[in-house]
Amino acid sequence: MERNPVSSRRLRDASARLVLDHLWDADEVTGSALIEATGLSRATVHDVCDELIERGWVRELASLRTGGDPRKGRPARRYAFAAGVGVVVGVDAGQHRISATVTDLRGVTLARSTLPVAPHDGTSARRLALIEQAALAAVADAGAAPGSVLAVAVGVPAPVDRDGRTSFQDNAFWELMNPGIGDHLRDRHGWTAVIDNDANLAAVAEHWRGHGRGSLCHVTLLAGERFGAGVVDDGRLLRGAHGGVGEMRYLDLVEGVGSADGIAALVRQDALAQLGRLDGRTGSSLQELDPATVDAADVLAAARDEDPLAVSVVEHVAGLLTRVVATFASIYDPERVIVAGAVAASCEPLLALVRRDLDRYVDPPGVEVLASALGADVVTVGAVKRALDHVREHALQITPAAPH
Amino acid sequence: MERNPVSSRRLRDASARLVLDHLWDADEVTGSALIEATGLSRATVHDVCDELIERGWVRELASLRTGGDPRKGRPARRYAFAAGVGVVVGVDAGQHRISATVTDLRGVTLARSTLPVAPHDGTSARRLALIEQAALAAVADAGAAPGSVLAVAVGVPAPVDRDGRTSFQDNAFWELMNPGIGDHLRDRHGWTAVIDNDANLAAVAEHWRGHGRGSLCHVTLLAGERFGAGVVDDGRLLRGAHGGVGEMRYLDLVEGVGSADGIAALVRQDALAQLGRLDGRTGSSLQELDPATVDAADVLAAARDEDPLAVSVVEHVAGLLTRVVATFASIYDPERVIVAGAVAASCEPLLALVRRDLDRYVDPPGVEVLASALGADVVTVGAVKRALDHVREHALQITPAAPH
DNA sequence: CTGATTTGATGAAGGTCCTAAATTTAAGAC
DNA sequence: GTCTTAAATTTAGGACCTTCATCAAATCAG
Structure with a gap:
């Protein structure tokens, strides 16, 4: 006769999930450690582990006493999450x-x-x-x-x-x-x-492996050609009704910003404009570059070498970025704002200026502004x-x- | 010998919660309805109900067949949530x-x-x-x-x-x-x-009993003397790191807004300013009021009667409010923006103008702008x-x- | 080799929940 | 009035999960 397995499964699955979660996060775990961690009994732990092994999620390690662990007693069974099974x-x-x-x-x-x-x-x-x-x-x-x-x-x-x-x-x-x-x-x-x-x-x-770890709320600004933002609040991603949360058309309304162009675009545009204004006179190492291929990294590098035109560009863009970050900081009340994407590697000089000026606009002071350390592969x-x-x-x- | 009741309780509590949740939301429920709703068996349902009755959360109604329900068969036991127990x-x-x-x-x-x-x-x-x-x-x-x-x-x-x-x-x-x-x-x-x-x-x-019902994401603007906003995304309230979501200092940065003053304050200020500019010449019914006590409701009422000065005030404030709502709509991507608080009752003329202009600023058009129907007691x-x-x-x- | 110690394995017991069959209750048919 | 039918409850039995208690196994110190 067929039984309705709903309830038996409910409890069994809950136990299995407890065990699997601990195994997933840890390297190798002994039976006793699982008992400690899950609050289940030894019998249950081993039973669940046997089932998880059967299903493929877990494997049992050879229980040979590992070298650096000279302890008494019967060697524990050692389980490990089968991270390679898929x-x-x-x-x-x-x-x-x-x-x-x-x-x-x-x-x-x-x-x-x-x-x-x-x-x-x-x-x-x-x-x-x-x-x-x-x-x-x-x-x-x-x-x-x-x-x-x-x-x-x-x-x-x-x-x-x-x-x-x-x-x-x-x-x-x-x-x-x-x-x-x-x-x-x-x-x-x-x-x-x-x-x-x-x-x-x-x-x-960023929330997983970047600067957002451990923060209640943070904003990640993906800042290449156009700004896009992702917001994590209480460990959860904000979406809005249609997924439009990071679309930043509101920047059109922010004084002194006026568009959603990203850092790379802003730096390049401003550099080209200022180069154009120089009009032949020498004044910047950037003039040696082909205007068609000049990009944000070049300008930021020049600014680091104190090229006056590049410094001026950085100051201008920083003023703009400060306002963008300020609106975020005020709107979402994050602990951190992280600038990610390809420009993250080179935008530190920009962020230094943003940090200097940010507290003028933001009320809970101390919002951290950081460049992502995850490189161009963040996404x-x-x-x-x-x-x-x-x-x-x-x-x-x-x-x-x-x-x- | 003492037993560890952790697991037995875990399952029992889950069942009890299922049953209690259904009772909480419904008026009177028969055993069979609970079986249907929870997926539990009859035996379990009644057992859980007995326990909930014992604990005080549920009471059993006299099972007399209610008048308008001429059905065959043994009358069901009827349970009801004890809404009056606290x-x-x-x-x-x-x-x-x-x-x-x-x-x-x-x-x-x-x-x-x-x-x-x-x-x-x-x-x-x-x-x-x-x-x-x-x-x-x-x-x-x-x-x-x-x-x-x-x-x-x-x-x-x-x-x-x-x-x-x-x-x-x-x-x-x-x-x-x-x-x-x-x-x-x-x-x-x-x-x-x-x-x-x-x-x-x-x-x-608003999410519970107001215009926010059933929406994935909505913003409620508490708009009296100062703006304050509450944001619900996916049924959850946004908080930020320190609870600063909704503190609207960022409005200082929004073009044409420049402060976080609320609707009541803006209407009053603008009306007084325009009255001052009239400087003796007659031009508005509002001049008959004592300038010290004139408030937003007066002005909005006058606008409804097409008083020219009041209309001009409303148009001015609406332009401002449109920008505020637009930033919200763009930032949080809500389905609705609800204006609540004491002014909600009288601000409909204002909102009509906001609706007219909003889609100029907002990309997913069709964000609804509504006045709260919950009155001054929303909070x-x-x-x-x-x-x-x-x-x-x-x-x-x-x-x-x-x-x- | 023996004892201490830690862990695994096994079987009984308690608890929850499900199925199936028996029972209760009420309405309608004759 | 009695019988049938329908709907729901009650009861009994069993499956399953988990814990507890006890025993067995494995290792190390001496």
């Missing part, structure tokens, strides 16, 4: 570049891949193909089978709602950036995909975290690999 | 007025009370006494014993963090507004108190909801009244 893929599907990172289930990077987006890639089909290609390349490079991919997360430069859709009408660019990626990857490989906004994923990355890191979270949440409903 | 108190501890609402556990209002704050009440001790007094008066008026108060929530015009504290230094006003209310009420009456920002509670109220309503949530969350650890 992989996740984090994709940054940017406008000009698509990159993917593959990690194991603990987030240890196994491989990366990057593809440029060529001018003729401006169709949904091409972008879908490139995303798929970047993911597959990284998976192959990691030595993993496509079937071992337990989740994929993709960051796109468009507002994304809770269901992974971009529901703003009449914006061809956004539509192109988020063209039903989830369905495509499911149809082609059976992968579960989570789609999210790139700045949101950057914020997730894929955040995507990896999203994918990991998804796997972890649904772990007990997933059968990862060939079970015993 | 009360909650919601307090609005405003700068000039302290009011309290007492409701039963379903949020049905039983009594209200209001106390003015006199000029000599400007000390923490006096405010604490007034808050206590307002609460006690309403409790007594509701015919409830002070011991039956299961939770109190208090809204204050100051930023409040997750622990109910105002951690901004050097602000005597805020400190005066939030002077350890929780401790005071616990010491005096053993009450559990939750402290929160008044605009936050207004947002909670106490939200406070009641907070208190109810607290009781509900901790219901199974509370023994409400004299158990059987």
Whole structure:
């Protein structure tokens, strides 16, 4: 006779989740340590572990006494999370570049891949193909089978709602950036995909492994050609009704800002304008560069060498950035504002000025302004975290690999 | 021998919570309906209900077949949530007025009370006494014993963090507004108190019983003398690191706004300024009023009668309010922005203009702008909801009244 | 080799919850 | 009035999970 397993399972799953969570976060754990950590009894712990081993999530280590641990007594059974039983893929599907990172289930990077987006890639089909290609390349490079991919997360430069859709009408660019990626990857490989906004994923990355760790609330400013922001409050990502939280059109209304252009764009524009005004007279090392290729990193580097024109550019842009950060600090009351993206590596001189002036505008003083340390791959890191979270949440409903 | 009841309880409590939640939301429920709703078996449902009756949360109704229900079969046992077994108190501890609402556990209002704050009440001790007094008066008026108060929530015009504290230094006003209310009420009456920002509670109220129902994300603008905002995203209140979300100093930076003065203040100031400019010439019915007592409601009423000066004031303030609402709409991506507080009753002409112009600034068009329908008591309503949530969350650890 | 110590394994017991069958209660048919 | 039918409750039995108590195993110190 068939039984309704709802309640038996409920309790068993709760116990299994307790144990799995501890194993996921720790390296190797003995039975006794699990008893301590979970509050379950020894019998239950081992029973649950046996089940998790059976299901593939956990493996038992050879219980040989490890060298540096000369203790009395019977050697404990040692369990470890089977971090290699599957992989996740984090994709940054940017406008000009698509990159993917593959990690194991603990987030240890196994491989990366990057593809440029060529001018003729401006169709949904091409972008879908490139995303798929970047993911597959990284998976192959990691030595993993496509079937071992337990989740994929993709960051796109468009507002994304809770269901992974971009529901703003009449914006061809956004539509192109988020063209039903989830369905495509499911149809082609059976992968579960989570789609999210790139700045949101950057914020997730900072909260996970960057400067946002341990803060109640922080804002990550993805500041390349255009500003985009991700906000984490109480450990949760803000979304709004349609995923429009980081879209910064309100900057049009902020005095002295007037647009949502990002740091890279602002620096470049201001440098070119000032160079134009010099009009032949020498006054800056930047004049030696080709105006068509001058970029933010050049200007910021020159400012570090005290090139007067570059310093003036930095001061101007800093004044603007200060206002942007001030609105964030006042609106979201974060502990930190983190500037991430490609400019993060070079924008320290800018941030120094922002720090100097910020408290003039912000009431709870002491908002920290930091440059991201996660490099140009922030978005894929955040995507990896999203994918990991998804796997972890649904772990007990997933059968990862060939079970015993 | 003592047994560790942790696991047995874990499952039992989960079942009890399922049943209690359904009873809390419904009027009367039969056993079979509970089986349907919870997925538990009949045996479990009745067992849990018996336990809840024992604990005081539920009562069993006389199972007499109710008149209009001529059904065959054995009459079902009918259970109902014991909404009268305790009360909650919601307090609005405003700068000039302290009011309290007492409701039963379903949020049905039983009594209200209001106390003015006199000029000599400007000390923490006096405010604490007034808050206590307002609460006690309403409790007594509701015919409830002070011991039956299961939770109190208090809204204050100051930023409040997750622990109910105002951690901004050097602000005597805020400190005066939030002077350890929780401790005071616990010491005096053993009450559990939750402290929160008044605009936050207004947002909670709108989400519960106002125009915010059913929306993923909405902003409630508490707009009296100063703006304060509460933001609900995905059903959760935003707080920030120190409870500063909703403190609107960033408006200083918004072009054409420049301060956080509220609607009432703006309307009054602008009206007085324009009256001054008239300088004797007649041109407005508002000139008949005493300039010292003219207030926003007067001006808005005059605008409704097409008084030219009042119309001009309204247009000016609407332009400003449009920018404020636009920043919200762009920053938080809400479905609705609700204007609440005392001015809500009269500000409809203002909002009509805001609606007309808003889409010029905001990208996902169609953000609704509404006046609150909850009246001047929004904050106490939200406070009641907070208190109810607290009781509900901790219901199974509370023994409400004299158990059987 | 023996004792101490730590951990694993095993079986009994308590608790929760489900299924199935028996029982209670009321309405309608004859 | 009695019987049938329908809906719900009650009771009994069993499956499952977890804990507890006890025993067995493994290791180290001496």
